[in-house]
Amino acid sequence: MAVSRVTLPGPAGTTLGSEDYSLYSGLTEDELIELAIERSLADANRSSAQAMANKTPAAQSLTSQASKQHCPPCQQKVAPPAKPPSSNVEGATRSSFVTRNGQRMVAWRRYDGTLVLPQPEEEVNPVIKAITTGDVRTLKQLAKSDPDSLTKPSKEGWLALHEAAYYGQTECLDVLLKVQPGMINKRTLREQTPLLLAVARDKLSSVRYLLEKGADPDIANKDRETPLFKACERENVEIVELLLQFGSGVNKSCIQGWTALHEAVCRNNLQICQILVDAGAKVSVPNMYGITPLFVAAQSGRVEALRFLIRHGADVNSQAGDGATALYEACKNGHEEVVKVLLSQNADANIAAKGGLLPLHIAAQRGNDRIVSMLIPVTSKARVRRSGISPLHLAAERNKDDVLETLIEAGFDVNFMLSNDRSKMYEDRRSTALYFAVCNNNTDATAMLLEAGANPNLDIFNPLLIALRQGCIKTVTMLVDHGANINAYIPMHPTSFPATIMFCMKYLTMLKYLLDNGCDALSCFQCDYGNKPHPPIKTTRSRREDLRYTSDTPHNTKVQFCEMISTPAVCRWAGPIIDVLLDYVGNVQLCARLIEHLDSYEDWAVIKEKSVPPRPLLQLCRMKIHGLLGIKRLKLLDTLPLPGRLIKYLKHEERTTELT
Structure with a gap:
């Protein structure tokens, strides 16, 4: 049986062979490869940590200062991090290993810890090697001896210029553009320009150089994200200012209509927000779903950005494509401070989304008692009635007992019935909040509603039947005590008995x-x-x-x-x-x-x-008395002025031997 050989990176270049068979024989080829990757990454991290630990404090300080100064790439002995494949996120860590067939493989670990499928390691292109190491001299020699190699794209459509922009090698950019100045706005297969790549990697000096050489700051990638959008995403204030100085369109939108201001608001970066607004950014521009920057701030709980937008004239009552307002979205996501700010700026709590729900409805459904308390005084009960559903229904449906109690205390009608259209959404055609509470077997909510005057006989399918099917005697007792129809029938399934x-x-x-x-x-x-x-x-x-x-x-x-x-x-x-x-x-x-x-x-x-x-005569007499008393008085037997033995007799609690 052949034994897989996987070279594991390490101090001694560990190789798994026949001597390790007893330890690794249970692993598949894929598992052995993953083990090799794990070892390689661990060794790389350990080596880096050890190198830093070996430096004296003085040396560490000098290294820190040097990193802040601009020095020619050719004099930097440490190569920048390798570029991951275009199909993966930025910031991935590279690892190499050898399979049992002697093939060199390369793998990448994403920032979230997941592994990219290993790929055969490509031969190093001398141009790319010179760029990644900042070897300007070698790059100049290659430009003279083989100028075509500078314009040969990789399988992802990357040119040497893209590589130099990605790694922030400004001097390499200068060499390349002198050879082919027309390449400055060339795009990769994902339509990324050198400028966009430099912005996405926070390479300020390269961004400045490219702009000064005439790079177009408004060329977007495949998702229509411009360099300015990427700079806001990276929260790089200097690059944002630089792009705007060179005429970048401040209101350009991505494929979903998201602008640079949307992105800055989402990240609650007031400095960038101010720069964009000063440059002419529209504060109420909607994306393809009708979502404005104000809506983004409310949705994500960005209070500072929200106040900023309101100060600059954003409409607090603007609606998204589904009719939702910023107030509605803040209530949906439980952002209490945002709700407080919006209400203080006269946000209308009576604007419904397309589904007909008001902010109070969604707050009750989500169970935020404090938000519900803020909304009650500014919500019209007439508007609630027109919606065809009460917040009591939603609180009862989601078992939000605190909210239910707050709404009852505020005077919301416990007998409000769902509109016909909303009732049809449920197979059992339920109508009352009490029905929801009984269906959930929520005895506390049931008790609250009944004590507040809920009528247990309004639904087509009586809540008492639900409680009986669940076998909950506590709920059954409460319903009967509050007048539930003891002889309830089911209209859609007629029976000759209750x-x-x-x-x-x-x-x-x-x-x-x-x-x-x-x-x-x-x-x-x-x-x-x-x-x-x-x-x-x-x-x-x-x-x-x-x-x-x-x-x-x-x-x-x-x-x-x-x-x-x-x-x-x-x-x-x-x-x-x-x-x-x-x-x-x-x-x-x-x-x-x-x-x-x-x-x-x-x-x-x-x-x-x-x-x-x-x-027996006793039984016949008892039935006759029951008939004369009626159902209502039978429930009050214990309160009637009758002898105790007679009450027990009427309640079937007597012993026949004592009465005969």
Whole structure:
């Protein structure tokens, strides 16, 4: 089996061979290459650190001073960093290694630590070598002996002039332009000019030289980024001033409409902002999405830049392409200080984005209580109503309880219903903030809304049904105590019995609670077929995992209790369910299907006997009293002036032996 040989850079030029097989045999070729790269980069960093450590303080000081002075490149013994491929970001670190086939490879590590795919190492072009080392003498000799080599492009379209500008070798630039002065504005395949490359690398002396030699300061790259744009991106004040002195267009925009002022504002560089404005930069020019520099400042939380733009006449109420204002965007991103500044400058809090949401809506959705408090006094409740959605809905949907409490205290209508268009966005056609809170199983928000007067019976699909499906007895109790319809139905899925019973068949304690509070148990025993044979049942499952039931009868026929309890998910509890229901009805007749269920398990025989009329007199009397009292007074049994034993009897809490 062949063993890969990878030369690892290091003090001794480490090579992995057969002697290291036991240690590296588990690594693939790619893993070995990556190991070599890691070792090379680590050694390079370690060597650099060691060299600095070996210098005396005096020597370090001299080195620092020398680096600030301009000295001829040919006298500098340390070569500048190698240029990475055009497909990678600037600032990448180079590493070389040798594969098992003896091929020399080069790899690059980006600034974020990721590796670029290794490539074969190209032979060093003598012109490029002379430029990178600042060897002006050799470059002059090459210019005389082989002038064509100066104009031969690389595979990325780079000429020798681009290389000299990239590395900031001003004297090399002078040599090259004397040979071919017409190359000064030549572009690479990415349409980069020598001037743009020098600006992007902060090479001030080269930038000045190129401009003085007639370089066009407005030629942009493939993304339409001008040298001025790049200088603002680099936050290089001297180069910005220099470019403007040579007539650079201050309002030129990149491919997305972003200007130099946009870039300076994004970086909160007030010095550059001032220079640009003094040079004629427009403070309210929009990009292709309608975003102005003011919008950028608000979006990114640049308070100083925001104040600067306002002082220079920027419109605080300008809107982006989607209708959003700077205030809206600041609220969206939680920039409290920006919101404060904008409001102090009379920013309109009642301008809605195209989606219809106001700044208050988005602040409530994001849960910033302090921003919500600032917006409430300046937001029109009439404008909120016209939007078709309340900030209460958004706070409840995102479980922003602090914001919800603030909005309730500010008097926002807890019973405000979504507009029809917004309600249609939800499959269940929800309408109230209470529904959102119950759906999220947020008992604190549910309690806040109910105590503030929320009506639990406004939604098409009653929130009580949601709470029952979730099995949350705390929410169910709160809803029932505040008047939720104990006999709620589902309009789009009609049943002959309350849907509340359907949703709590697996929770017998919850079922008993509903029945104690007046849920209609008698409807469960009213079957259209009685003792006759029942048609077969077909079941399908909806997207929301709720069962829908159909039979051979017409589609408009309501689903009956005996059909619901016969589904595979519920039939195993048929006996106990029927047993509980029988405690809340008088004389009833079980249909053939219910009897079939009770006959399927011998322990359920006593339940079948319990259903045979006549029912005990005590049970009949209790049902009669329940009917006379009604649902509302049944909930208030504990407050009625009745003996304790009678109250227990009416609530099914008595023991039969004590009353007989």
